[in-house]
Amino acid sequence: MAESWSFLDTFEPNFRPLVVIELAKGTKEETIEWFTKRIVDKKANGGAQLLVKPLVMENGGEHIYLVGASTLRLLLGAETVGLVKECNDNSMRTFTYSSRKTFKDFADDNPNFLTMAECQYIIKHELENLRAKDEKMIPGYPQAKLYPGKSIVRRLLTSGILVQIFPLHDREELKKLCHTWYGRVKVDYQPLDEIRGYFGETIALYFGFLEYFTFALVPMAVIGIPYYVFAWEDYDKYVVFATFNLCWSTMILEFWKRLCATMTYRWGTLLMKRQFEEPRPGFHGVLGINPVTGREEPVYSSIKRQLRIYLVSLPFVCLCLYFSLYVMMIYFGLEQWALDYHEVNESNFSSLMLFVPSVIYAVVIEIMNRIYRYAAEFLTSWENHRLESSYQNHLILKVLVFNFLNCFASLFYIAFVLFDMKLLRQSLATLLITSQILNQFAESLLPYWLQKRYKKKMKKRICSLKTDTDLSLVEQVSLEKEMGTYVGTFDDYLELFLQFGYVSLFSCVYPLAAVFAVLNNITEMYSDALKMCRVYKRPFAEPTANIGVWQLAFETMSVISVVTNCILIGMSPQVNALFADSKTDLILTVALIEHLLLALKFIMAFIIPDKPRHIQMQLAKLEFESLEALKQQVRAGDMYNSEK
Numbered sequence: 001m002a003e004s005w006s007f008l009d010t011f012e013p014n015f016r017p018l019v020v021i022e023l024a025k026g027t028k029e030e031t032i033e034w035f036t037k038r039i040v041d042k043k044a045n046g047g048a049q050l051l052v053k054p055l056v057m058e059n060g061g062e063h064i065y066l067v068g069a070s071t072l073r074l075l076l077g078a079e080t081v082g083l084v085k086e087c088n089d090n091s092m093r094t095f096t097y098s099s100r101k102t103f104k105d106f107a108d109d110n111p112n113f114l115t116m117a118e119c120q121y122i123i124k125h126e127l128e129n130l131r132a133k134d135e136k137m138i139p140g141y142p143q144a145k146l147y148p149g150k151s152i153v154r155r156l157l158t159s160g161i162l163v164q165i166f167p168l169h170d171r172e173e174l175k176k177l178c179h180t181w182y183g184r185v186k187v188d189y190q191p192l193d194e195i196r197g198y199f200g201e202t203i204a205l206y207f208g209f210l211e212y213f214t215f216a217l218v219p220m221a222v223i224g225i226p227y228y229v230f231a232w233e234d235y236d237k238y239v240v241f242a243t244f245n246l247c248w249s250t251m252i253l254e255f256w257k258r259l260c261a262t263m264t265y266r267w268g269t270l271l272m273k274r275q276f277e278e279p280r281p282g283f284h285g286v287l288g289i290n291p292v293t294g295r296e297e298p299v300y301s302s303i304k305r306q307l308r309i310y311l312v313s314l315p316f317v318c319l320c321l322y323f324s325l326y327v328m329m330i331y332f333g334l335e336q337w338a339l340d341y342h343e344v345n346e347s348n349f350s351s352l353m354l355f356v357p358s359v360i361y362a363v364v365i366e367i368m369n370r371i372y373r374y375a376a377e378f379l380t381s382w383e384n385h386r387l388e389s390s391y392q393n394h395l396i397l398k399v400l401v402f403n404f405l406n407c408f409a410s411l412f413y414i415a416f417v418l419f420d421m422k423l424l425r426q427s428l429a430t431l432l433i434t435s436q437i438l439n440q441f442a443e444s445l446l447p448y449w450l451q452k453r454y455k456k457k458m459k460k461r462i463c464s465l466k467t468d469t470d471l472s473l474v475e476q477v478s479l480e481k482e483m484g485t486y487v488g489t490f491d492d493y494l495e496l497f498l499q500f501g502y503v504s505l506f507s508c509v510y511p512l513a514a515v516f517a518v519l520n521n522i523t524e525m526y527s528d529a530l531k532m533c534r535v536y537k538r539p540f541a542e543p544t545a546n547i548g549v550w551q552l553a554f555e556t557m558s559v560i561s562v563v564t565n566c567i568l569i570g571m572s573p574q575v576n577a578l579f580a581d582s583k584t585d586l587i588l589t590v591a592l593i594e595h596l597l598l599a600l601k602f603i604m605a606f607i608i609p610d611k612p613r614h615i616q617m618q619l620a621k622l623e624f625e626s627l628e629a630l631k632q633q634v635r636a637g638d639m640y641n642s643e644k
Contacts, residue, residue, distance in 0.1 A: 023161060024163050034140075050069050053066045075114070087102050087103055115198075132150045144159040170198075177194055177533065219248065283384060313398070334360070341353055358431065376399050407502075411428060411431075443491070562601060
């Protein structure tokens with residue numbers, strides 16, 4: 001990069017607030033002065049070279065600061081984080097300031113070349129990379145130790161001095177997005193490009209997957225309705241439905257990879273190079289030297305971490321799994337009690353009582369899942385993983401194992417131990433519908449109602465506020481800083497994962513499972529959109545090229561569904577009639593078919609490319625051009641050395 005950071009000035013005549021920083025009440029003035037100085041200081045001096053403006057609030061004890069940046073600073077920041085933008089020749093390339101004129105829609109007088117979400121992501125990156133130089137502690141707080149290379153923002157957060165950092169909403173853009181996204185009921189695709197432009201790729205990719213999965217469920221739902229109407233009690237017929245289920249669960253995941261690659265190439269994240277991961281905020285240890293970067297950072301023994309995982313976390317997870325199975329057996333005791341009660345009384349009330357154990361068990365499952373989630377987060381944090389990716393992988397593994405057993409163990413027991421297809425159908429329907437209702441209420445309706453109540457109270461307080469600051473901005477910050485924080489797409493993907501399990505594992509005995517899943521997902525699109533726009537703070541954009549470890553989780557579930565449906569087919573009366581003389585032949589035949597289907601599944605995964613042909617060609621072209629550019633640099637260096 002020919003340009004130097006030193007020529008940038010921190011002055012900007014048209015200050016545009018992008019990010020809000022809230023410091024704790026009672027924060028010492030010397031701390032505030034030091035922190036804000038580091039934010040506005042030049043890069044050469046270890047600063048972020050951003051713009052900061054204090055916001056006068058109703059309560060004088062609050063310390064709220066607005067952070068922005070000059071257009072030039074944001075462009076140089078876009079190069080630093082490796083943003084990929086579309087060029088004039090329609091190709092996608094990593095943005096560099098020196099070649100800015102070659103990018104589509106770039107102009108010196110066009111402040112919208114970078115989206116607001118990209119600008120906020122750049123500011124977040126710069127703030128998180130503010131590092132201590134020669135400071136030994138945070139000024140005013142001798143207990144908050146610093147060392148060279150330590151992230152200042154992370155130390156402020158862990159010390160309780162920094163309350164939160166969040167990006168501001170753009171009211172006009174949000175209003176437009178709300179109208180096109182969920183403001184009117186329509187049968188149409190979601191505005192994924194607009195969602196990506198406002199919330200970033202991670203959020204847009206979740207809604208893209210939700211939409212794709214909903215459309216993928218439609219064939220199952222269409223087949224399931226007549227199947228339910230004409231063959232409801234005829235369990236001999238579920239062989240056809242189970243066979244279709246096998247093909248469906250394999251195909252949808254393979255084609256999603258291609259669609260995902262198409263979207264992320266268009267958004268530029270497919271080409272973004274993965275940056276070197278910094279230690280996560282909660283990582284702690286003795287000060288040492290990183291052998292890769294040569295920087296000072298906390299060092300923690302991997303042996304200690306493994307001991308914590310295998311001697312504490314693993315036994316705890318096993319204990320929770322045992323407790324889940326114990327609760328399941330209590331549920332079956334209640335089912336037997338309800339059945340005995342119905343046989344004795346045989347009334348409308350006793351008929352209703354047959355569903356009560358399943359409803360209670362479904363509610364208990366949701367409660368246990370949420371309690372276990374908190375325990376899993378605590379344990380994973382206590383394991384002290386250095387990288388955020390490692391932390392997320394261990395957390396997801398713990399949660400998925402427990403949720404899978406907690407939600408599906410009873411269904412496996414009913415199907416393959418009790419051999420009770422009628423009870424399996426009843427339990428599956430109750431678990432699916434109850435969990436959907438509880439999730440909709442807990443994730444969207446309740447938070448929206450609470451946020452609406454708070455908004456009315458805050459507006460009354462704002463009306464009496466007299467200040468020289470723009471009243472609408474004060475009102476906006478006051479409202480947004482009290483909103484809930486969107487913690488990520490983990491719970492949303494987990495809900496879809498469990499739904500995929502209900503549909504792919506046992507839906508052949510309850511064909512309407514896909515129908516209820518489609519109806520739930522349609523309302524989920526609207527409720528999640530409402531949640532993102534009205535209930536939670538705006539999350540920082542996070543570039544991503546795929547749905548990560550969740551792709552592997554769904555593929556694992558599809559493998560299990562192959563085994564499950566093959567066994568269900570083998571248990572059907574019509575298949576049993578073909579092997580009336582030898583059960584051994586039946587078992588061997590089912591096992592052979594299951595192995596062949598798994599082989600076919602993996603062959604299809606190998607044959608179907610993860611990326612469409614045109615994207616493969618573009619990626620190969622970019623790789624060739626990069627190699628040619630590298631060769632030219634080497635030749636130029638050799639010529640320069642020979643001249644010397």
